[in-house]
Every structure is written in structure tokens, then in C-alpha cells.
Amino acid sequence: KGLLITWVQEDLRKREERAEVMDERRGRIINASSPYSDSEEESDSDESKIMAAKRYLNRDRNKPAADEEKTAEGGFTKFTGRQARLFELKLKFNEARKANQTAMDADIRRKEAPASSRENSRGVSTQEWLEQRKRKIGKLLEANGLDTSRAYMLDTQEAAEAKYKKRAKEPAPFGWEVFNQRTLYGAYKRRAEKIEVDLEEYNRMKEADPEFYRGASSLQYGTAPKISEDKIERMVKELKDQEEKRKSFSRRRRFHDEKDVDSINHRNEHFNSKIERAYGKYTLDIKNNLERGTAL
Incomplete structure (x- = not known):
């Protein structure tokens, strides 16, 4: 690796000398090596020279590689096939160095900024991002004729499933939270899952009654099909079980020292x-x- 770097530096020095001689003879500047030096600051003219060198390399890339030197038109420096590839690698090294320096400077600025104005991965502060998101959701709600209480209707299926999984991992409610809407709905679902459905009897009753699904003008209001005794007993048993469960339910509540007595x-x-x-x-x-x- 050290021999390769020494060879590249020696080659660049020779090409600089040849370029200076040709400059004096023809009255124009052709310096293919200075734009690719390892200096920290480079001007716009250096960038233009880099682009000129890239165009030259791309022009000769499709030509068959040979060990003999290829001479460019206009007095450009001589490159062999291997030298051209090394020269292109040096260009990539410099581009990577610039990208690393830019990323390092951005990281330093982000760490030195105060926490309130620190930029996140989106390139804006957290407060600004929240305001933009709020305005975007407001426009979507207005376009769909919804209010803020129904913002959940804009969620996709994947987002809704992620929310449900997150809620399932939350600890059990305590205190007054056991009577919120989410807990009451969970209790309703558990009771509904225990209901036994007889599809055969349901279909038989639907075929026997032409107005099984009654409309607003039906005259059969006040009448209902006869319920079997076993279903009535099952309902009574379920109500008694719920009552016994409430009576037997007792656990020691968490004591809060800061709560008013x-x-x-x-x-x-x-x-x-x-x-x-x-x-x-x-x-x-x-x-x-x-x-x-x-x-x-």
C-alpha cells in the first residue's frame, strides 16, 4: 500500500511538470492533478477541473486496456489502463472524504444545539414537525368531513393493528380507570364470546317468518318468537355467575401516599x-x- 501511494504521488508530480511545460508552449492551463489534492478547501474552479478529468476518463473507459500509454488529444497527460483506474479510485477517495466531513460537521452542529431546537432525522425540530403533522391531519379531517375526535378513522390497517398490540402490552388498569370505555368494552367482548349460537334454529325461524327482518311499516311489533327453556336457563345462569363474581371479587388496592384522606x-x-x-x-x-x- 505504501509503494502504491508513493507511485501515485510520483506520477502526479511528473504530470504536473509536463502540464506546466505544455502550458508555456500552448498558452493554456491543463492541470489534471491539482483538483484532486488532499487539501481541505477547494474552489469552484477545482470542481470544474474534476469534471473535466472525469469526462476524459469516461471517454477512454470503453477503449481496450493496454499496457502502452495512451496519449489524449490537446496535450492531456498520459495514462495507462491501470493508471486510469488508480486515478478514478483517487477521485472516489476524495468524494468519500468530503461526505464524511460533511456528515461529521452536521453531527457536531446537532449535538451542540439546545434540546428544544435539536433537529431530528427529518431535518426539522421536533416542535416544528409536530405542528406540520397537526396541520396535515387537520386538512385531511376537513376534507373527509370529520372532527378531531374521529382522527383515528384516518389510520391505516397496519397502524391500527400496531396500536392494538401496544395497548395489549400495557399494564392492567387500577382505581377509577377500571370503569373507562376501553375496559367496559373488553368486558362486553368477553361476555359476548360465551354466547352459544344455533345457526340451524336461526335459519329455521327465518324461513318460517316472512317478516323476520321487520321494517318500519310492519304490523308484527309486540310479537316475538317463543324462546326455548334451555336458553332462558342459560341466560339466568350467566347473570347469576356475574353476580357471584362481583361479590367474590376483592383485592387490596394500591395505597397512594399523596392522595387526600x-x-x-x-x-x-x-x-x-x-x-x-x-x-x-x-x-x-x-x-x-x-x-x-x-x-x-
């Missing part, structure tokens, strides 16, 4: 929690006024 015993605490769940958002302002002494 407004009860005298465990039974009173349980009663207050139910009252708070129903009327807490309405009595919050009254409680705050009483504590500040500004109720009257």
Missing part, C-alpha cells in the same frame, strides 16, 4: 370513591373554594 374507614373510602366517580368533576370547584375560604 377524606374517609374514616375502608367502607367509607369505597363509598366516597363511587361518589367521586359520578360527581367528582362537578364538585371539584366547590372543594377548591372551600379549601381557599372563598366559597361565600
Whole structure:
């Protein structure tokens, strides 16, 4: 590797000397090596010279490689097939060096920037990206005639499945969270999965009644097919099981030290929690006024 670098440097020096002689003879500048030096700063003229050298190499690339030297028109320096390939490798080395330097400078600027204005992988700050996303979602909702509460309808199937999987990994709810809509819907699904469906009886009843699916003008309202006794017993059993489950359900709740104490015993605490769940958002302002002494 060291011999190769020495050979390339010696070849570049010789070509510089030949270019200077030809410059003096013909009155024009042809310097094919200076644009590809390892200096840190390069001007626009250097870039143009690089492009000229690339055009020359691309012109001779399709020619058969030979060990003898090929002379370019206009007095350009001489290259063999191997020298041309080495020269092209040097061009790629310089391009990689420039790309690494640019990436390093960008990384330094990103680390030195404050956290609030630090740019993410998209090239914009997090706050700006959130604002752009909010405006984009607002336009989509307006175009589809939806409000912000129905923004979930814009999610794709893949995004919705990812959200469901994430929710499944969340810990079980506690306290007042056991009565939210998500938990109640989960309880409904568990009860619905236990329902036994008899498709044969369903189809038989549908064929026997011409107005099985009644419309608004039907005269059969107030009438219903007779339900078998075993189904009634199954429904009663399910209701009793739910009642027994509620009575037997008991677990020790997590105690929060920062929570305000407004009860005298465990039974009173349980009663207050139910009252708070129903009327807490309405009595919050009254409680705050009483504590500040500004109720009257």
C-alpha cells in the first residue's frame, strides 16, 4: 500500500511538470492533478477541473486496456489502463472524504444545539414537525368531513393493528380507570364470546317468518318468537355467575401516599370513591373554594 501511494504521488508530480511545460508552449492551463489534492478547501474552479478529468476518463473507459500509454488529444497527460483506474479510485477517495466531513460537521452542529431546537432525522425540530403533522391531519379531517375526535378513522390497517398490540402490552388498569370505555368494552367482548349460537334454529325461524327482518311499516311489533327453556336457563345462569363474581371479587388496592384522606374507614373510602366517580368533576370547584375560604 505504501509503494502504491508513493507511485501515485510520483506520477502526479511528473504530470504536473509536463502540464506546466505544455502550458508555456500552448498558452493554456491543463492541470489534471491539482483538483484532486488532499487539501481541505477547494474552489469552484477545482470542481470544474474534476469534471473535466472525469469526462476524459469516461471517454477512454470503453477503449481496450493496454499496457502502452495512451496519449489524449490537446496535450492531456498520459495514462495507462491501470493508471486510469488508480486515478478514478483517487477521485472516489476524495468524494468519500468530503461526505464524511460533511456528515461529521452536521453531527457536531446537532449535538451542540439546545434540546428544544435539536433537529431530528427529518431535518426539522421536533416542535416544528409536530405542528406540520397537526396541520396535515387537520386538512385531511376537513376534507373527509370529520372532527378531531374521529382522527383515528384516518389510520391505516397496519397502524391500527400496531396500536392494538401496544395497548395489549400495557399494564392492567387500577382505581377509577377500571370503569373507562376501553375496559367496559373488553368486558362486553368477553361476555359476548360465551354466547352459544344455533345457526340451524336461526335459519329455521327465518324461513318460517316472512317478516323476520321487520321494517318500519310492519304490523308484527309486540310479537316475538317463543324462546326455548334451555336458553332462558342459560341466560339466568350467566347473570347469576356475574353476580357471584362481583361479590367474590376483592383485592387490596394500591395505597397512594399523596392522595387526600377524606374517609374514616375502608367502607367509607369505597363509598366516597363511587361518589367521586359520578360527581367528582362537578364538585371539584366547590372543594377548591372551600379549601381557599372563598366559597361565600
